[in-house]
Amino acid sequence: MTTPAVSSGRIPEAVHRRRWAILGVLMLSLLIVVLDNSILNVAIKTISTPAPTGLGATQSELEWAINAYTLVFAGLLFTAGLLGDRLGRKKVLLGGLAVFGIGSALAAESGSPAQLILFRALMGLGAAFVMPATLAVLMNVFERDEQPKAIGLWAGGVGIAIAIGPITGGVLLDHFWWGSVFLVNVPIVLIALALMMWLVPDSRDPNPGRIDPIGVVLSIVGLVLLVYGIIKGGELADFTDTTVLATIAAGLAVLAAFVIVEKRSDHPSIDVTYFKNKVFSAAIAAIALVFFAAMGVTFFSVFYTQSVRGYSPLETGVLLLPLAAAQLVFAPRARLLVDRFGNRATTTAGMFVLAVTLAAFAVLDAGTPIWALEVVFFLMGTGMAHIMTPVSVVIMQALPREKAGSASALSNTFRQVGGALGIAILGSVLSTSYRNGIEDKLGPVPPGLRDTAGESIEATLGVAARLGPRGEALIGPANDAFLHAMHVTALCGAVVALLGTVLVAVFLPGRAEGPKQGEEQREAVVAAE
Missing domain, CATH: 4.10.860 (DNA Excision Repair, Uvrb; Chain A)
Structure with missing residues (x-):
């Protein structure tokens, strides 16, 4: 079926009639990209387990397996958005999905951590061409008054992926080898490709920028x-x-x-003149800070639930459900609070809730009732939902429709960079704190294994298992050292979220009165300082 192209002008009636079906296909494409990372969250402990169960990846190799994807993704997003503007968003979407599927199949067959890192980078290459194009197509098939609702549903797709990802990963790891968490992407990619060729119209910028x-x-x-x-x-x-x-x-x-x-x-990749505007800069920074804190905390929470509390990957996936459910429920509805209270109040409240929930990890220990962790996850998801939707609307409506790819790329670039730095910095805080806490407890470990045993809690427990009865004395100190490291890391994440709270409270626009609220909000963003 041939679909008419959508330009920056009037939306064709045939496209307008099926806009919600098109949104569903775009959400499926987004789901694939987000699903991969949410599945990986519950699989990192298994991948760190020595062969044949896993790859024996160290904590730094696990961080690179996540960040190789993220850095390629972030580094190419803006160029991918420009290519979509120039070549057509549908073509770029199809190509990106195909590369992502190939990278997923190769990652599933990785024989070493180095190969996994390489193929994750290839997946990031494909994802970079998917993410901005989905939002750009959305902005081109919906009229301006429906865009906030559509963006809310689009953001809700993230909640769906976060919800089903960990559980899917847990089921796969309970029944198959670790590579199945990547191979599952392939059939979803094939379905998305077929639906996209059938339903999604092509669109492009009539005056695209140079690469x-x-x-x-x-x-x-x-x-x-x-x-x-x-x-x-x-x-x-x-x-x-x-x-x-x-x-x-x-x-x-x-x-x-x-x-x-x-x-x-x-012809810059990123037009830095956008950042002269304080409102636009605050919105972009808010996205980066949210994912800095959230990605870093998610990284260590998996080790808390599996290594310290002893839950399986599937049980960990179930435990993460409140985080996903809150985003799924509240992300599409956050625009209602924005309509009533404005961007500033809604986003500031969301950032503060996120900061409080991150700080709450600092009081968790090995005996904390599991319902308390569930409450923390639910409130964390609620806070994130009330940040991402209003901030995304501010960013996307700051630029003309034909520049939607650029706006989407900017938003996602800073989200991915924030997440990568969160995993790197908070992961390093966790690693440093853990090593310092366990070093003087490694006396029973042979000298040749002490350096390895101090890398992470999984490394310590792995060495303890190899030592047999002699290694049992390491389990308690390993848990204590990890809990202390987790508390320090969580407080660092909370400080970052508090910084974001102040930022959005000062710079984001408040509530605009009257029927022209949406247009006035846009003017507040794009007006020159």
Whole structure:
């Protein structure tokens, strides 16, 4: 079936009639991308288990397995958005899904952590072309008055993926090998490709920007160097190490060069002039800070539930349901609170709730009633839902419809960069705190294994199992060291969320009165300072 193209002008009637079916296909495409990460959350402990059960990945290798995907994703999002604007969003969506499916199949057959990291990067390449195109198509098939509702439902798709991902991953890990958590993406990709070719119209920017290869290279190199230095510092438990400091400094220098190049370019990957506007900058920063805190906390919560509390991957997936359910329920409805109270009040409240729930992890221990953890997860999801929907609307309505790909790419770039830095920085805090807490308890461990045993709680428990009865004395200290490290890391995440609370309370627009509320909110965002 051939679908008519959608330009920046009037939406064709045939497309308008099936806009909700198109939204469903776009949500399925989004679900695939988010599903992969939510499945991986419950699989990281299994992947860290020695072969044949897993790959024996260290904590730093696990962080890279997540961040290889995230950094490629973030580094290419803006270029992917521009290519969609130039070549057509439907073509880019189809190509991105195909690459993502191939990367998933290869990741499932990885024979080492290094191969997994490589194929995760390939998956990130495909996902980078999917995410901005879905939101850009959405903005082109819905009229402006329906866009907030459509974006709310689109964001609710994230909640669906977060809900079914961990449970799906748990079921697969209970019955199949660890690679099944990646292979499950392939049939979903095939279904999405078929539906997309049938239903989704093509659209493009009549005046697309030029590609900026220098900017793309500088952004990826700078982020990789920065994240590598941070992860290496956590691995060594020493951020004063010369190599660590040099790598972090080099990353910051390359990112500074990226900003300079973008300011001087007539076709930048990221138009840095957008950030002169405080409202737009605050909205983008809010997204980055939310995912900085949330991704870092999700990383350690899986080890808390499985390594300390002894739950299986499937049980862990069930425990994560309140987090997903809250986002699924509240994300589409957050716009109602925005209509009543405004962006500032809604988002500030959401950020504060997120900060409180992150701080709550600092009081959890091995004997905390599990219902308390469920309440924390539910409130965390509620806070995130009331941040993402209003902030996404502010960002997407800041630019003209034909620039929807650019706006989507900016939003998702900072979300992914925030998540990558959250895993790197909070993961390094966790690693450093754990190593410092367990070092003096490794006396029973042979000298050749002590360094390995101190890497993470899974490494300590793995060495304890190899030592037999002698290693049983390590289990209690390992749990205590991890809980202390988790508490420190959670408080760091809470501080970041509080920073975000202040930011949105000061800079986001408040409630606009009258029937032209949506247009006035847009003008508040795009008006020059």
